[in-house]
Amino acid sequence: MSEGRLSADGKALEVTILGREFRIACPPGQEQELLDAVTYVDNKMRDIRDGAKVMGAERVAIMAALNIAHEHLTTRVAGPLDVSELRRRVGVINTALDEALSEQDKLFKWCSLGASVRATTAVATVQSPAVPYGSESLEPMR
Numbered sequence: 001m002s003e004g005r006l007s008a009d010g011k012a013l014e015v016t017i018l019g020r021e022f023r024i025a026c027p028p029g030q031e032q033e034l035l036d037a038v039t040y041v042d043n044k045m046r047d048i049r050d051g052a053k054v055m056g057a058e059r060v061a062i063m064a065a066l067n068i069a070h071e072h073l074t075t076r077v078a079g080p081l082d083v084s085e086l087r088r089r090v091g092v093i094n095t096a097l098d099e100a101l102s103e104q105d106k107l108f109k110w111c112s113l114g115a116s117v118r119a120t121t122a123v124a125t126v127q128s129p130a131v132p133y134g135s136e137s138l139e140p141m142r
Contacts, residue, residue, distance in 0.1 A: 018045045018057060044068060 013026045015038045026034045044064040045057075052063070 017042045018049070018060065020057065041068070 011025060012023050013031060013034055014021060014023050015035070016022070017038060024034065024038075041064060044067060045060050048063045048067070049060045
């Protein structure tokens with residue numbers, strides 16, 4: 001991440017892009033966003049300079065600007081973003097997930113209960129004395 005210095009008047013950041021220093025106006029509280037943008041642009045420019053052997057900072061800057069514009073234009077949402085529709089769809093998905101998880105919880109509880117009953121039965125069988133089939137007596141066998 002790029003580091004910048006706040007100017008003496010506190011209204012601008014002094015940053016370095018591709019080895020050159022710039023003083024850029026920055027509203028209070030947006031310093032980190034500006035530094036992130038500087039880092040992104042600097043990395044793009046270095047990639048172009050090093051990879052394509054483009055000469056001259058101006059040409060590198062133009063190529064970087066075109067690449068960044070292309071990224072932006074190909075990744076943006078087509079048409080206006082309807083936030084209320086997006087929230088409605090997320091709500092529908094959340095409701096469906098909650099219902100599915102609720103059914104799954106019921107299944108796991110039922111399976112756990114069955115395992116608990118089987119384990120209790122097994123313990124009771126092991127601990128009870130054996131009684132012969134058809135025996136008139138409930139006395140333990142000797």
